[in-house]
Amino acid sequence: MKERIGESFVGVNCGHPRQATMRPQARSGQQLSGRTNSLDRSRGRLLQTGQWLCDNRRVQARLIDKTKVTCIKWVPGSANLFLVSHSSGQLYLYNEELPCGTTPPHYQPFKHGDGFAIHTCKTKSTRNPLYRWVIGSEGCCINEFAFSPCGTHLAIVSQDGFLRVFHYDTMDLLGAARSYFGGFLCVCWSPDGRYVVVGGEDDLVTVWSFHERRVVARGQGHRSWVSVVAFDPYTTSYSEPDNAVDFSGGSDDEGSILQLHRNHSTNPIHNSSVRSDSKERISGNRNSVSGGASNRNSFGSDFNKMNSAAATCYRLGSVGQDTQLCLWDITEDLLKQPVTCKSRTTSCVGSGGLGTLGVNGSATSGSFYGNTVMSGCNNVSASSQNNTVTSKFKDQLMDGTTTFATDNHILNNSTVSTMVPSLTQRLAGLGFGEKKDASGAHKRNFSLPSRSGSSGPDKNITSGSCRSSGVHRLSPDDPMRLIGTGACPRFDECPVLEPLVCKKIAHERLTALVFREDCFVTACQDGYVYTWARPGRMEEGMAAINCPGVLREVYVVSSFALASFLFLLGLFLVVTLQLCVGRNPAPPLHPSSNGILSRRKPELPHSFMAPSVLEKENILQEIRHGMLNVELRDLGGS
Amino acid sequence: MSFTIMGIEYELTIPRNFAVFSKFKCFVNIGECNCLFQVLYDCKIIAEKLVSYCGKNRPNKYATSTCTNDLYHCVAFCESVCNTVLCVIKIFYQILLSEEFDNYMQQDAHEFLNFLINHINEIILAERHQNTCKPKQNNGDSPAPQPEPTWVHEIFQGILTSETRCLNCETVSSKDEDFFDLQVDVDQNTSITHCLRCFSNTETLCGDNKFKCDNCCSYQEAQKRMRVKKLPMILALHLKRFKYMEQYNRHIKVSHRVVFPLELRLFNTSDDAVNPDRMYDLVAVVIHCGSGPNRGHYISIVKSHGFWLLFDDDMVDKIDASTIEDFYGLTSDIQKSSETGYILFYQSRDCT
Structure with a gap:
């Protein structure tokens, strides 16, 4: 829409240690150009940026891209680099200290891959923008992007319905996911960097596993488009080192009981970053005291013992155009459901030709994105099958845990990321499902729709073969070929989450959510x-x-608007x-x-x-x- | 865009607007006809079918043409551009002149769509019948066998399956029925996806509305659910925006904001669905402007050659795709005039 860059940037800066995002304005409907973004900087820094774009360089910046700005973020770990995405489908890297130049920039290709291209400015002197990323097809709006907590990976969602995850420094496309249909509107990383959650025009909240490179779950609960997703780091529970031991060593009663207490930190106090042992014990006790009210505990300790594998539980919030707030619990036992594997792996073994399904399904999809991903996937699956952690994998785990820099988590992650659950775990999962049905009161919040035990594998085999023939027919850039792969599983191939809470909290559509x-x-x-x-x-x-x-927070809505609502x-x-x-x-x-x-x-x-x-x-x-x-x-x- | 029919390439550059009809016959409410014609015409597969149909039948049709004088002028004008397309116009014109249509005063665009689909179908069937009676006119091109569904049906027809579970004997009976469009209820601040999901929600038949179970041989309470078994090539979604309100004793317009994405897949397919993965693209929207069912105006937006065009009587504008969101509806419940999507046309991606 109407040419503007940086005219109405709204920035939120919080003195908060972790990222928070706030968007008190329209994504659609109202003709807003800028969106708020959190910047982990001091307040003054943000103001500078706003002014940089608003006052000094606006004219020049217009030469670069006239379309509206959809997202702006600092590059983590850098003093003066920031990224700006536009509805034209371009992403620009600016250096605050460099000039924009007085002429429109000429670009030369720098790197390109499947669905993206990166250009640099073709000038003698360095000038802004440093890089231009073109994502997706021509003119497909980039709706949001997010850096992983470790700062190494960049997740971009766009109107063409793709989530693309890049290694920011090497500019390699690491993985991609496709919406069920429609564009993806919002994206966020789990606090430990292991999952990317996106929401979009399919009314779904989609959980994509970074390590497995596939969609692991979908949340269905919104009645309209999902406009913001955000993890709640304060309610997300993390496992303890003894759990890790417990996990790898099988079922250890003592360990799992301990875990029972620790994982049930229902209280927001349970902040993983600061916690003393005494506090821990208190919270544990508290939970057992409130056992009657907390259904998890009421479920009995045997259940928890069985599910000792379910070490972590992520709390996710989402708001949408339906004016509803949904809260979701993403639990490890859910994420580890060998969904596609369950029926598929068996069928692969049988037919041989369909070896690209199941766990390897992610590899199939990966192959569309080039060899890097392919090898990445292979690494992952290999490592998972051998229960070892490859060095590459480990690196990522290390990265993922930098935010919660405790040694425990590295341990946890390495064990938790085992993708082929042991038999006991599977049994635990099964027992769990039955219990859920039997008790009825306990809602574990996931279901596999229309999956009948007997017909499942057969159906999958046929659909699998149909698909493989279909793949050849379709053009290579057709998202249709992704249907049924790890990038876009069919609806019944993927666990469906139900929201913990779904509540209408406003009269108008919601545009921001910050925990x-x-x-x-x-x-x-x-x-x-x-x-x-x-x-x-x-x-x-x-x-x-x-x-x-x-x-501690300042909104900047363009220089001229600033004064008017500062009050x-x-x-x-x-x-x-x-x-x-x-x-x-x-x-x-x-x-x-x-x-x-x-x-x-x-x-x-x-x-x-x-x-x-x-x-x-x-x-x-x-x-x-x-x-x-x-x-x-x-x-x-x- | 051009089509090749019987070796002749036709360039579709005719007047983009069927509002010319208003010159010939004064209709009270030409808007919905016009906008629907545009929709149908711009939908590529329909246009192709129409054009090829008209191309095939041209000589025949010309001989029996019942054009009025006025139309003849129009014909002469159009003929210089493209004869085939003229026939398309003529079909529409025929429909407008037809008897049923004469009785037709204030029309709802959705009713008119049904009428149009059925009427085109009838015309084709009649034509086909004629051809089979006089096969020699057809220059060796043997006509298709009789009971074959017409292309109108091929395009719009889908199959709904309604599954009913008797709560007494737990027997599930299912019944298939054809549909040409799905009529969905609208809620405030929802998406079309949600509306479709509600369409397939399980409803309990009880009270006066009990279900006659063949197994129990009596009326029983039952649960019923409608799901899509065969997905049509073009999915027409009719938003039920005109609700009868007891308190006002009339129909009022529901301007709820219902968002519709440019891309759609159905969640409410049955387990034995033929083609459940069909991906649909939004190709056209019929928009009702105004405050109530008895007043107002219809316009349409149509995706044509990658551009969105807005047809408002004889005005055609190119619009940006982002302006579609203006037609989602209003979030406030205050009754006022609104421009809201009324019929959505989604075209399957695999048929292009």
Whole structure:
């Protein structure tokens, strides 16, 4: 739409150690050009960037790309490089300190691969942009991109329905996934860098495993397009070293009981970065105390013993155009379901010709993306089958764990990433499924639709052979050929997650979701920003409103719009951020106060979201950004 | 775009608009006819079929032409451009002149679509019948056997299977039925995917609406679910935006925001579906503008040669794909005039 670059950048910078993203404006509908992005920098730095683009170099930047900016991020580990994506399907790397030049840049090819091309500027002196990445076909909008927590990988989602994951430095395409249909709109990495979660126009939340290079699960719960996905690092639980031992060594009662306590850190206090042993024990006790309420515990320890393999559990949040917030638990036992393998691997063995299915399915899809990926996949599968960790693999694990720099996690990951579960694990999984059905109360939140035991393999064999013949017929860039592969499994070939909580929280479509330690923040198309306290944090949060605090976030919506709503922003930020700033060490968590972010209760989300928990008073602040909204619309319309 | 029919290449450069018809006959509501013609015409496979159909039958048709004088002028004009396309126009014109259509005043675009599909089908069948009666006219080209479905059916027809499970004896009975479009209910802030999923939700037949179970030989409570068994080449989705409201005692327009992606796959296919992986692309949307069913205007947006065109009576504009989102609907429930997608046409990717 209308030519602008950098005119309405909205940046959010938080003094928070981890990345947070906030997008209080439109993805579609309103003619907004910029989107907020988090930048792990100081506030001043961000302001500079905004001004850099807005004031000084706007004219020059226009020469580079006139289409609207969809996403902007600093390159991790670099002082002055940042990436800007455009709806034209181009991604530019800028150096803050370099000039843009007064003429449109001429590009020369630098590197290209399947579905992407990278160019450099063809000039004697170095100038901006340093690189231009062209993703997908001509004019397919890049909707968002995200760096992995370790900073080495870059995930890009675009309107052509592809997720592409690159090694940022080598610019190699490591893997790709395809939406069920429609464009992918948002992307995020799990805190440990092992999974990439994307949401899109297929109303699904898709979990893609970085190590396996395949789609491992899909979440179905939104009623419309998914606009933001975000992991909640505070509720994501991590396994302990003894679990790792337990995991590899089979079933060790003591270990799994320990794990039972540790994994059930329903409380948001369970922050993996800072934790003392005593605290740990307390939380463990707390869980066993609240066992009646926490369904997991009520499920019995034998179940947990069996599932000792399920070491970690990721908490994911998503908001969409359906005005709903969904919370998902992605558990290891789910991710390790040998879904495609279960029927497929057997069929491969039998028929031989279909050897590209199952675990190797990822290799099939990988082969479309060039040899690098192919070898990558092979490495992965080889390593998994031998239960060894190749050096390459290990590197990634190391990378993935840098954010949670504890030695334990490396151990954990290496064991957890075994992709061929032992027989006991499989049995555990099976037993689990049965229990789920039998108890009914316990909703483990996954299902395999229309998978009948007997007809499954046969059907798959036939469909497999159809597919292989179909592959030859289709043109090489046709996404249709990906259907049924690891990049885009059929709906019944992939575990389907159900949301833990699915709640309408606004009247307009939601545009942002940020998890913080004691709250999470959502923003909505009509200009409201809501801050939701975590259970048990409510009173504390209220008290904090009156405390003095430091302004830790700043929105910059273009230079001329800035002044006009600084006041409102100040108001909002002081209020919300004080909540975060003024927090105390973990407050006592009462079983009764387990609310929105605690573990699931059985059955319906509605009962889970008891009115007492999520009533209006729990919205700590609700600020009408009337002006903000007006300003943004004005920007879009001009 | 050009087609080669019987060795002759036809360039489709005729007047893009069928609003010329309004010159010949004053219809109260030409909008929906026009927009639907555009949709059908611009849909490549339909156009090909129409053109090839008309090409095949041209000599025949000319002899029996019942053109009015006015049409003749139009014909003469168009003839210089492309005779075949003229026949396309003529088919549409024939439909407009047909008896059924005369009775037709204020029309709903969806009803009209049904009418159109059926009528074209009838014309073809009649033609086919004629040809089989006088086979010598056909220059050795032997006509297709009678019961074969016409191309209109080939394009639009899909099969729904409704599975009913009797809650008494647990017997599942399924029944197949043809459809030419799917009529889905709309909810606020949803996507067409969700609407389709709701379409296939299990409903319980109880109360007055019990199911007659053959096994139990009585009326029983049952669960029913409709799923798609055969996916059509062109999937027409009719959003039920006109709801009867008891309190107002009339139909009102539901302007809910329903998003539709440019690409679609169906979730609600049955297990034995023939082609469940079909990927659909959005090719056309009929848009209702206005505040109610009895007033307003129809326009259409059509994807033609990679561009989106907006047809508003005799105006044709090229639009950006991003403007499609203007036609999703309104998020507020305040009743006011809106421009909302009403019929969506998705074309299967594998048939092009």
